[in-house]
Amino acid sequence: MNIVLIILAVVMILVGIIGSVVPGLAGPPFSWLGLLFIHLSVAAQFSTSFLLITAAIALVITILDYIVPSWSTKHHGGSKAGVWGCNIGLVISIVGLPFGPQGLIGVIFWPFVGALVGELLNGKQSRAALRAAWGAFLGFLTGTGLKLAFALVAAFFVVRELIV
Secondary structure: OHHHHHHHHHHHHHHHHHHHHOOOOOHHHHHHHHHHHHHHOOOOOOOHHHHHHHHHHHHHHHHHHHHHHHHHHHHOOOOHHHHHHHHHHHHHHHHHHHHOHHHHHHHHHHHHHHHHHHHHHOOOOHHHHHHHHHHHHHHHHHHHHHHHHHHHHHHHHHHHHHHO
Protein backbone atom coordinates (compact mmCIF):
# COMPACT_ATOMS: atom_id res chain seq x y z
CA MET A 1 0.00 0.00 0.00
CA ASN A 2 2.90 2.31 0.78
CA ILE A 3 4.36 1.95 -2.71
CA VAL A 4 0.95 2.73 -4.23
CA LEU A 5 0.67 5.94 -2.17
CA ILE A 6 4.16 7.03 -3.18
CA ILE A 7 3.44 6.33 -6.86
CA LEU A 8 0.15 8.22 -6.60
CA ALA A 9 1.97 11.14 -4.95
CA VAL A 10 4.53 11.33 -7.77
CA VAL A 11 1.83 11.02 -10.45
CA MET A 12 -0.27 13.76 -8.82
CA ILE A 13 2.78 16.04 -8.62
CA LEU A 14 3.53 15.48 -12.32
CA VAL A 15 -0.12 16.07 -13.27
CA GLY A 16 -0.06 19.20 -11.09
CA ILE A 17 2.98 20.57 -12.90
CA ILE A 18 1.50 19.79 -16.31
CA GLY A 19 -1.87 21.18 -15.21
CA SER A 20 -0.20 24.42 -14.23
CA VAL A 21 0.72 25.21 -17.80
CA VAL A 22 -2.11 23.46 -19.67
CA PRO A 23 -5.38 25.39 -19.60
CA GLY A 24 -8.40 23.45 -18.46
CA LEU A 25 -6.49 21.24 -16.04
CA ALA A 26 -6.38 22.52 -12.46
CA GLY A 27 -2.76 22.03 -11.42
CA PRO A 28 -2.74 23.16 -7.75
CA PRO A 29 -5.37 20.66 -6.50
CA PHE A 30 -3.46 17.80 -8.13
CA SER A 31 -0.21 19.02 -6.60
CA TRP A 32 -1.88 19.20 -3.20
CA LEU A 33 -3.13 15.64 -3.63
CA GLY A 34 0.50 14.69 -4.19
CA LEU A 35 1.32 16.20 -0.80
CA LEU A 36 -1.59 14.36 0.79
CA PHE A 37 -0.64 10.98 -0.71
CA ILE A 38 2.98 11.30 0.39
CA HIS A 39 1.71 12.26 3.85
CA LEU A 40 -0.48 9.16 4.00
CA SER A 41 2.53 6.97 3.18
CA VAL A 42 5.29 6.26 5.65
CA ALA A 43 7.69 8.40 3.58
CA ALA A 44 6.55 11.69 5.18
CA GLN A 45 4.52 13.11 8.00
CA PHE A 46 3.42 16.68 7.46
CA SER A 47 1.61 18.57 10.19
CA THR A 48 -2.12 19.06 9.93
CA SER A 49 -1.60 22.82 9.79
CA PHE A 50 0.83 22.40 6.85
CA LEU A 51 -1.75 20.35 4.94
CA LEU A 52 -4.56 22.79 5.72
CA ILE A 53 -2.49 25.85 4.77
CA THR A 54 -1.31 24.30 1.51
CA ALA A 55 -4.88 23.23 0.72
CA ALA A 56 -6.07 26.80 1.28
CA ILE A 57 -3.26 28.16 -0.91
CA ALA A 58 -4.10 25.66 -3.67
CA LEU A 59 -7.77 26.69 -3.49
CA VAL A 60 -6.98 30.42 -3.56
CA ILE A 61 -4.58 30.04 -6.51
CA THR A 62 -7.14 27.98 -8.42
CA ILE A 63 -9.79 30.66 -7.86
CA LEU A 64 -7.36 33.47 -8.73
CA ASP A 65 -6.52 31.71 -11.98
CA TYR A 66 -10.08 32.39 -13.12
CA ILE A 67 -10.26 35.94 -11.72
CA VAL A 68 -6.87 37.46 -12.58
CA PRO A 69 -7.18 37.38 -16.41
CA SER A 70 -10.57 39.10 -16.29
CA TRP A 71 -9.35 41.63 -13.74
CA SER A 72 -6.21 42.35 -15.74
CA THR A 73 -8.21 42.75 -18.95
CA LYS A 74 -10.57 45.23 -17.25
CA HIS A 75 -7.62 46.99 -15.56
CA HIS A 76 -6.10 47.59 -19.00
CA GLY A 77 -9.33 49.09 -20.33
CA GLY A 78 -10.99 45.94 -21.57
CA SER A 79 -14.70 45.27 -21.66
CA LYS A 80 -16.78 42.15 -21.15
CA ALA A 81 -16.33 41.45 -24.86
CA GLY A 82 -12.56 41.31 -24.34
CA VAL A 83 -12.93 38.99 -21.35
CA TRP A 84 -15.27 36.74 -23.35
CA GLY A 85 -12.87 36.82 -26.28
CA CYS A 86 -10.01 35.82 -23.96
CA ASN A 87 -12.08 32.92 -22.59
CA ILE A 88 -13.04 31.79 -26.10
CA GLY A 89 -9.36 31.99 -27.03
CA LEU A 90 -8.55 29.74 -24.06
CA VAL A 91 -11.07 27.17 -25.29
CA ILE A 92 -9.58 27.31 -28.78
CA SER A 93 -6.11 26.80 -27.31
CA ILE A 94 -7.29 23.76 -25.34
CA VAL A 95 -8.76 22.24 -28.50
CA GLY A 96 -5.52 22.92 -30.41
CA LEU A 97 -3.21 21.60 -27.69
CA PRO A 98 -3.06 18.01 -28.96
CA PHE A 99 -1.73 19.20 -32.31
CA GLY A 100 1.89 19.53 -31.23
CA PRO A 101 4.10 22.60 -30.76
CA GLN A 102 1.68 24.92 -32.51
CA GLY A 103 -0.83 23.86 -29.83
CA LEU A 104 1.59 24.92 -27.09
CA ILE A 105 2.15 28.27 -28.78
CA GLY A 106 -1.62 28.59 -29.13
CA VAL A 107 -2.04 28.39 -25.35
CA ILE A 108 -0.39 31.81 -25.20
CA PHE A 109 -1.49 33.15 -28.59
CA TRP A 110 -5.24 32.45 -28.66
CA PRO A 111 -6.30 34.18 -25.41
CA PHE A 112 -4.52 37.32 -26.63
CA VAL A 113 -6.13 37.10 -30.08
CA GLY A 114 -9.54 36.35 -28.56
CA ALA A 115 -9.40 39.41 -26.32
CA LEU A 116 -8.21 41.55 -29.22
CA VAL A 117 -11.01 40.36 -31.53
CA GLY A 118 -13.57 40.76 -28.75
CA GLU A 119 -12.53 44.36 -28.16
CA LEU A 120 -12.43 45.18 -31.88
CA LEU A 121 -15.91 43.71 -32.36
CA ASN A 122 -17.05 45.80 -29.40
CA GLY A 123 -16.04 48.95 -31.29
CA LYS A 124 -12.72 49.74 -29.63
CA GLN A 125 -9.97 51.41 -31.61
CA SER A 126 -6.99 49.17 -32.37
CA ARG A 127 -4.70 50.80 -29.76
CA ALA A 128 -7.24 50.40 -26.95
CA ALA A 129 -8.04 46.86 -28.11
CA LEU A 130 -4.35 45.95 -28.08
CA ARG A 131 -3.99 47.34 -24.55
CA ALA A 132 -6.92 45.23 -23.33
CA ALA A 133 -5.56 42.16 -25.10
CA TRP A 134 -2.19 42.78 -23.46
CA GLY A 135 -4.00 42.87 -20.11
CA ALA A 136 -5.61 39.51 -20.84
CA PHE A 137 -2.21 38.10 -21.78
CA LEU A 138 -0.59 39.40 -18.58
CA GLY A 139 -3.44 38.01 -16.49
CA PHE A 140 -3.08 34.62 -18.15
CA LEU A 141 0.69 34.58 -17.52
CA THR A 142 0.20 35.65 -13.90
CA GLY A 143 -2.27 32.85 -13.24
CA THR A 144 0.01 30.33 -14.92
CA GLY A 145 2.99 31.58 -12.91
CA LEU A 146 1.12 31.26 -9.61
CA LYS A 147 -0.02 27.72 -10.44
CA LEU A 148 3.44 26.66 -11.57
CA ALA A 149 5.09 28.13 -8.48
CA PHE A 150 2.74 26.18 -6.20
CA ALA A 151 3.25 22.97 -8.19
CA LEU A 152 7.03 23.29 -8.00
CA VAL A 153 6.98 23.98 -4.26
CA ALA A 154 4.75 20.94 -3.72
CA ALA A 155 7.12 18.89 -5.90
CA PHE A 156 10.03 20.08 -3.77
CA PHE A 157 8.36 18.85 -0.58
CA VAL A 158 7.50 15.47 -2.08
CA VAL A 159 10.98 14.94 -3.51
CA ARG A 160 12.58 16.10 -0.24
CA GLU A 161 10.56 13.57 1.73
CA LEU A 162 11.40 10.77 -0.70
CA ILE A 163 15.13 11.53 -0.58
CA VAL A 164 15.42 11.96 3.18
